[in-house]
Amino acid sequence: MSETQMPTARTRVVREPHRAAYDRETVYRILDEAFICHVGFAVDGQPYVIPTSYGRKDSNLYIHGSAASRMLRNLKDGVPVCVTVTLLDGLVLARSVFNHSMNYRSVVILGQATLVEDPEEKLAALRALSEHILPGRWDDARQPNERELKQTHVLRLPIEEFSAKVRTGPPIDDEEDYSFPTWAGVIPLEMRAGEPINEPRLDPSRPVPPYVTEYRRD
Amino acid sequence: MSETQMPTARTRVVREPHRAAYDRETVYRILDEAFICHVGFAVDGQPYVIPTSYGRKDSNLYIHGSAASRMLRNLKDGVPVCVTVTLLDGLVLARSVFNHSMNYRSVVILGQATLVEDPEEKLAALRALSEHILPGRWDDARQPNERELKQTHVLRLPIEEFSAKVRTGPPIDDEEDYSFPTWAGVIPLEMRAGEPINEPRLDPSRPVPPYVTEYRRD
Numbered sequence: 231m232s233e234t235q236m237p238t239a240r241t242r243v244v245r246e247p248h249r250a251a252y253d254r255e256t257v258y259r260i261l262d263e264a265f266i267c268h269v270g271f272a273v274d275g276q277p278y279v280i281p282t283s284y285g286r287k288d289s290n291l292y293i294h295g296s297a298a299s300r301m302l303r304n305l306k307d308g309v310p311v312c313v314t315v316t317l318l319d320g321l322v323l324a325r326s327v328f329n330h331s332m333n334y335r336s337v338v339i340l341g342q343a344t345l346v347e348d349p350e351e352k353l354a355a356l357r358a359l360s361e362h363i364l365p366g367r368w369d370d371a372r373q374p375n376e377r378e379l380k381q382t383h384v385l386r387l388p389i390e391e392f393s394a395k396v397r398t399g400p401p402i403d404d405e406e407d408y409s410f411p412t413w414a415g416v417i418p419l420e421m422r423a424g425e426p427i428n429e430p431r432l433d434p435s436r437p438v439p440p441y442v443t444e445y446r447r448d
Numbered sequence: 449m450s451e452t453q454m455p456t457a458r459t460r461v462v463r464e465p466h467r468a469a470y471d472r473e474t475v476y477r478i479l480d481e482a483f484i485c486h487v488g489f490a491v492d493g494q495p496y497v498i499p500t501s502y503g504r505k506d507s508n509l510y511i512h513g514s515a516a517s518r519m520l521r522n523l524k525d526g527v528p529v530c531v532t533v534t535l536l537d538g539l540v541l542a543r544s545v546f547n548h549s550m551n552y553r554s555v556v557i558l559g560q561a562t563l564v565e566d567p568e569e570k571l572a573a574l575r576a577l578s579e580h581i582l583p584g585r586w587d588d589a590r591q592p593n594e595r596e597l598k599q600t601h602v603l604r605l606p607i608e609e610f611s612a613k614v615r616t617g618p619p620i621d622d623e624e625d626y627s628f629p630t631w632a633g634v635i636p637l638e639m640r641a642g643e644p645i646n647e648p649r650l651d652p653s654r655p656v657p658p659y660v661t662e663y664r665r666d
Contacts, residue, residue: 240494245517266536268486270497276458277495279488279532281554299463314497318484318639321582323647323660326590328600330578336499360548364539364635372544372628382546400647410590413657414650417582418642421536429541429618429632439631442541 240340241393251394254289260335260394261286261315263447265363269293270312271304278304284313285359291339291387292346292355302383306345313339313387321417324401325410331397333416339392343385355384366441421447458558459611469612472507478553478612479504479533481665483581487511488530489522496522502531503577509557509605510564510573520601524563531557531605539635542619543628549615551634557610561603573602584659639665 234253237243243250251257267284270277280301285292291313295302305311319333346352353374360368374382401414423445426438452471455461461468469475485502488495498519503510509531513520523529537551564570571592578586592600619632641663644656 245514266534268488268497268499268532268534270486270488270495270530272490272493272495275490276528276558277488277490277530279486279497279530279556281486281532281534281552283550296463310494312488312495312497314486314499316484316486316499321663323582323585324589326592326596327574327578327586328590328592328596330585330589332501334499338497340494340496356545360545364541367541367548368545370630371542371548372546372625372630374544374546378544378546400645403647407590408649411654412588412590413654413660414647415656415660416645416647417660417663418645420640420642422638422640424636424638427618427634427636429621429634431626432632436629436631438633442631442633442635445539445635 235392237393238391241338241391243393243395249395249397251396256394256396257337257389257392258286260317260337261291264315264317267293267313267315269301270314271301271309273304283359283363285355285362287355287358289389291389292359292384293387294356294359294382294384296381297383302385305343305385306383308342308344311341311343311387318419319398320419322401323414323417325403325407325412325414329401329403331401333397333399335394335396337392337394339387339389341387341391343387346384346386352379352384355386356382364441364445366439370439453610455611456609459556459609461611461613467613467615469614474612474614475555475607475610476504478535478555479509480580482533482535485511485531485533487519488532489519489527491522501577501581503573503580505573505576507607509607510577510602511605512574512577512600512602514599515601520603523561523603524601526560526562529559529561529605536637537616538637540619541632541635543621543625543630543632547619547621549619551615551617553612553614555610555612557605557607559605559609561605564602564604570597570602573604574600582659582663584657588657
């Protein structure tokens with residue numbers, strides 16, 4: 231699990247290299263806590279960045295979508311892709327404007343995506359994607375039928391060329407700024423789930439399942 | 449403000465076109481609530497997607513960074529860029545797996561970024577960026593000096609070619625699925641600020657300013 235990958239010239243963290251991590255354990259932990267990635271690909275030299283959900287199974291990242299989407303149409307031809315996942319953990323307030331920062335954890339994966347053709351892998355990937363976002367939901371919902379599976383494309387991106395970047399902790403000021411008369415510290419930020427909202431046609435006596443009421447990421 | 453832009457072939461929303469918006473009011477509202485964007489650019493055909501903070505001033509988006517960063521080095525040469533901003537508002541649980549979705553608001557801006565050379569525009573952009581993330585902070589912190597300004601690069605991206613995509617509301621199920629015996633509805637998601645954490649060397653009698661204790665995005 232904690233195998234460390236040597237960064238390539240493309241994944242080596244250039245700026246603030248002490249914040250870089252190249253081990254799978256760190257990368258998988260970030261990938262497993264988040265569930266939205268930003269997928270980058272270029273068409274005729276113009277890059278596009280599209281937000282989408284994802285799942286992970288072992289060393290593969292899976293994304294899915296409609297065959298009609300611009301992203302899926304382009305990615306399935308095996309163009310170079312960059313998938314970036316970002317968790318924002320806090321605002322870091324130094325005494326000087328210049329040393330303000332953010333606490334975050336991010337992962338960048340480069341590679342080429344492949345259309346998953348095997349029906350078993352496809353179903354397993356969709357299940358992994360669903361369980362990644364909301365564990366417990368898949369078995370509690372109506373399963374996909376043949377027609378729906380046909381309309382859904384699943385892409386596999388091997389997690390092979392990657393890096394993570396992590397900043398934690400308090401602000402770091404220049405020594406002469408510690409006497410500057412202002413507040414300094416961290417405002418923690420977190421994605422929180424609110425009160426579940428029943429679908430309007432739902433029988434109001436139906437209980438809300440624990441995987442919904444107790445939903446949280448960590 | 450509410451001027452509507454005709455989408456180009458590149459910004460037209462292909463999938464779920466009823467969720468598209470092309471007016472500046474919608475786009476600015478999303479840009480002003482979020483403060484992290486994902487910047488896409490390609491180097492030798494390989495796309496990169498990098499998370500970073502941003503500010504908006506009128507119809508320009510500003511990003512900043514160290515002259516040493518890979519992103520800044522590439523972007524200042526005027527390569528085509530895509531900036532994507534995503535707000536995640538909730539998990540949408542339909543009765544069928546296939547109709548599960550998310551509530552979100554996202555903006556995509558295409559164009560070319562330019563290095564801001566004018567010192568006044570540069571300082572105003574940095575101030576806008578800081579005030580965008582945490583209103584009230586700039587005037588309360590030690591201002592940037594000449595050396596720090598020189599180390600910081602600011603890029604301007606005109607908000608000219610753009611689109612927004614928005615999903616709100618409950619899940620939509622196929623008619624025959626409304627009788628399927630499961631819970632359906634929305635789990636709202638929100639970025640929340642936690643209790644501020646003092647920097648370790650801070651005088652503990654210094655009060656936490658209201659712009660910190662009352663921090664929230666909306």
